[in-house]
Amino acid sequence: MNLTAFPPPPPGADYDELRQEVRAFLAEELADFPPEKRAESWNGFSRDFSRKLAQRGWVGMTFPREYGGHARSALERYVVSEELLAAGAPVISHWIADRQSGPLILAKGTEDQKRQIVPRIAAGELCFCIGMSEPDSGSDLAATRTIATRVEGGFRINGTKVWTTYAHVADYMILFCRTGKSDDRHGGMSQFLIDLKATRNIRISPIIDMGGEHHFNQVIFDDTFLPSDALLGEQGEGWSQVMSELAFERSGPERFLSSFALIEELIRLLRKEATEAQQAEIGRLSAHLMVLRQMSRSVAGMLNEGKNPALQAAIVKDLGALYEQDIPRLARSLVSRPAVPGGRDSYAAVLAYTELAVPSFSLRGGTREILRGIIARGLGLR
Amino acid sequence: MESMIHDMAERLFRNHVSHRLREDAAAGQCPDALGTLIEEAGLNMALVPEEAGGFGVPAAEALGLVRISGAHGLPLPLGETLIANAVLASAGLAPPGGMLTIAEGAALRLERRGAAIHIRGPLTLVPFARWADRIVTIAALDGTDHVLSLPVKDLALAPGQDLAGMPRDDAEVDLALTEADARPLPRSIGGMRGLGALVRSLAMAGAMETIVKMSVEYANDRVQFGRPIGRFQAIQHYLATMAGETAASRTAAEMAADSYDTPAFALTVAAAKSRSGEAAETVGALAHQVHGAIGYTREHALHHFTKRIWSWRDEFGTELDWTTELGRAALSSPRDRFWHFITDSTAQGAPA
Numbered sequence: 107m108n109l110t111a112f113p114p115p116p117p118g119a120d121y122d123e124l125r126q127e128v129r130a131f132l133a134e135e136l137a138d139f140p141p142e143k144r145a146e147s148w149n150g151f152s153r154d155f156s157r158k159l160a161q162r163g164w165v166g167m168t169f170p171r172e173y174g175g176h177a178r179s180a181l182e183r184y185v186v187s188e189e190l191l192a193a194g195a196p197v198i199s200h201w202i203a204d205r206q207s208g209p210l211i212l213a214k215g216t217e218d219q220k221r222q223i224v225p226r227i228a229a230g231e232l233c234f235c236i237g238m239s240e241p242d243s244g245s246d247l248a249a250t251r252t253i254a255t256r257v258e259g260g261f262r263i264n265g266t267k268v269w270t271t272y273a274h275v276a277d278y279m280i281l282f283c284r285t286g287k288s289d290d291r292h293g294g295m296s297q298f299l300i301d302l303k304a305t306r307n308i309r310i311s312p313i314i315d316m317g318g319e320h321h322f323n324q325v326i327f328d329d330t331f332l333p334s335d336a337l338l339g340e341q342g343e344g345w346s347q348v349m350s351e352l353a354f355e356r357s358g359p360e361r362f363l364s365s366f367a368l369i370e371e372l373i374r375l376l377r378k379e380a381t382e383a384q385q386a387e388i389g390r391l392s393a394h395l396m397v398l399r400q401m402s403r404s405v406a407g408m409l410n411e412g413k414n415p416a417l418q419a420a421i422v423k424d425l426g427a428l429y430e431q432d433i434p435r436l437a438r439s440l441v442s443r444p445a446v447p448g449g450r451d452s453y454a455a456v457l458a459y460t461e462l463a464v465p466s467f468s469l470r471g472g473t474r475e476i477l478r479g480i481i482a483r484g485l486g487l488r
Numbered sequence: 489m490e491s492m493i494h495d496m497a498e499r500l501f502r503n504h505v506s507h508r509l510r511e512d513a514a515a516g517q518c519p520d521a522l523g524t525l526i527e528e529a530g531l532n533m534a535l536v537p538e539e540a541g542g543f544g545v546p547a548a549e550a551l552g553l554v555r556i557s558g559a560h561g562l563p564l565p566l567g568e569t570l571i572a573n574a575v576l577a578s579a580g581l582a583p584p585g586g587m588l589t590i591a592e593g594a595a596l597r598l599e600r601r602g603a604a605i606h607i608r609g610p611l612t613l614v615p616f617a618r619w620a621d622r623i624v625t626i627a628a629l630d631g632t633d634h635v636l637s638l639p640v641k642d643l644a645l646a647p648g649q650d651l652a653g654m655p656r657d658d659a660e661v662d663l664a665l666t667e668a669d670a671r672p673l674p675r676s677i678g679g680m681r682g683l684g685a686l687v688r689s690l691a692m693a694g695a696m697e698t699i700v701k702m703s704v705e706y707a708n709d710r711v712q713f714g715r716p717i718g719r720f721q722a723i724q725h726y727l728a729t730m731a732g733e734t735a736a737s738r739t740a741a742e743m744a745a746d747s748y749d750t751p752a753f754a755l756t757v758a759a760a761k762s763r764s765g766e767a768a769e770t771v772g773a774l775a776h777q778v779h780g781a782i783g784y785t786r787e788h789a790l791h792h793f794t795k796r797i798w799s800w801r802d803e804f805g806t807e808l809d810w811t812t813e814l815g816r817a818a819l820s821s822p823r824d825r826f827w828h829f830i831t832d833s834t835a836q837g838a839p840a
Binding site: 108109110111112114120122125188192193366369370373376377380382384385386387388389390391392393394395396397398399400401404418421424425475477478479481482483485486487488 | 548696697700704707708716718719721724725727728729731732734735736738739740742743746755756758759762763766807808810811812813814815816817818819825826827829830831833834835
């Protein structure tokens with residue numbers, strides 16, 4: 107496979123009518139949503155917004171109708187996703203479930219799990235979190251220590267997860283942990299579907315980030331009992347199940363639009379008057395964005411055809427994070443206005459928020475170092 | 489994409505474009521025999537409609553030949569000839585055969601004299617002019633773009649070269665053409681700069697793919713400190729960065745090729761040429777870093793590719809030219825949000 111070839115998205119992928127419907131919906135719903143809230147991008151949380159979006163049929167779009175979905179293509183879902191992100195809509199309440207947990211349950215779950223959970227995801231009612239990283243297992247996922255032991259009627263879980271985004275409000279967690287010993291570093295791992303509201307002996311405590319925001323949590327499992335039917339997929343197949351989620355997780359428009367509110371603020375200021383040098387920088391920013399979007403849409407097209415473009419997704423995420431992280435530097439090189447957290451001037455407030463958010467962009471969802479290692483091996487390094 | 493004409497070109501170039509051939513070309517020797525093989529295979533006509541002698545393949549597929557020629561460091565103007573024939577055909581002129589090249593004609597002055605059009609002025613840094621039979625260019629007469637097919641034998645040439653030693657000649661034009669060689673274009677295609685930028689962008693993407701491949705092979709073979717240097721994380725990260733930049737270039741170039749002859753082309757080609765030009769900097773620099781001193785020698789093939797991408801990024805508009813144009817369009821867009829400009833710019837059936 108040629109890693110540097112990204113086939114164009116199929117003809118007709120614009121879905122202009124759908125795009126206009128979403129824009130009209132967002133213009134109304136977010137009419138009074140200020141730039142500094144839009145700057146939170148896909149970390150903004152609103153159950154109410156997610157439910158309204160679902161009522162329009164824009165959550166669980168790709169899920170089959172029999173599970174409450176809308177049987178639409180990955181490219182239609184892409185149109186809705188990018189419009190939401192470009193508008194800075196608060197989407198995290200349904201985002202993880204819609205992007206990867208729902209598809210995972212549909213692919214690997216039991217009939218009961220599918221019937222009980224997936225329709226509620228499509229209704230925008232369920233918030234999911236992902237229990238992956240641990241204090242001693244960040245990039246090195248195979249060093250996972252949290253363990254599920256077989257007991258009468260189910261499993262007993264012990265261990266600690268960290269950086270678990272929105273665990274404090276989530277309804278469900280997809281837990282990745284050890285279920286056995288294995289000589290193979292990738293063997294003996296499994297995934298569980300945990301009802302966080304109904305399970306006892308789970309302690310969730312906040313980890314406040316450097317921007318003062320509470321997104322992360324520490325989640326401690328202390329002899330936590332899970333019934334047998336909480337197992338998701340095959341016991342011992344957790345590693346390959348997680349790997350098959352990555353193309354969904356790493357290739358979407360959230361991998362290059364996280365700083366978009368700052369771009370809109372910057373362009374609003376430069377529209378009145380811009381030197382040639384400023385025009386050129388905006389042109390460069392536009393070119394990069396047009397190309398990243400095309401690459402990301404290409405991966406959506408490949409996913410739609412049932413391929414697993416995990417390597418291309420790693421390229422999109424690596425390039426996308428560089429782009430999103432560069433926006434504050436670019437803004438500061440074109441406009442001389444200090445960043446002011448919570449400032450009355452919306453440009454200054456959005457700049458402040460974005461500056462403090464960008465360091466995480468090349469950490470979350472696979473660090474830059476991990477992605478580049480994956481890409482290098484994909485190129486055929488021995 | 490499975491493509492018979494791509495397979496044909498791959499075979500032809502693999503068999504005939506060697507390090508020796510590129511060296512000889514850089515020393516001034518035109519690879520005429522290979523030029524004849526390319527013409528006999530019909531590749532020069534790939535972008536003209538079937539009724540005018542083409543293969544009847546989509547434009548994006550025909551333009552894919554330019555990427556492949558770049559991947560082989562072909563020292564001949566295949567991309568230029570493809571474009572020249574297509575532009576001539578679009579004005580109703582029969583493709584003349586032979587080796588053609590293209591030039592920006594903005595500095596030419598056209599004047600009607602009876603049935604003829606008199607053309608006067610300079611053409612600068614024309615690719616392969618001295619090896620070509622004709623230079624095809626576009627210039628305005630009475631506010632209408634005209635395509636001009638200038639016989640090289642009737643021009644005064646001042647030879648020059650690019651970084652890779654390929655002919656880049658200045659030409660002084662002072663001649664009259666009849667309507668057999670000068671015709672109005674049925675609609676404006678924005679001059680030769682955009683079309684030239686498209687082929688340079690595609691060729692850069694192809695050359696960068698070869699540079700990445702050479703660098704991966706070298707990193708696998710070269711042993712230092714008891715292991716292949718590709719085992720070192722620093723080298724892996726260079727290669728991953730090169731692959732990302734190359735993928736972005738190819739995607740950008742193919743996005744522009746996909747919108748060839750549509751209103752979206754004006755903006756997609758600006759994105760393509762500036763994005764691949766920027767990538768050429770990073771990919772070239774890192775390739776030399778991975779290859780160490782051997783890659784800095786004339787003996788090693790790497791320089792033929794790095795010098796080509798560093799030349800091509802300067803031609804038919806630099807990064808600065810194209811980003812300024814794109815930025816001006818973005819900032820003056822009537823759309824009230826920048827995002828709408830971005831989605832419009834790549835939409836099928838985008839507004840002009």
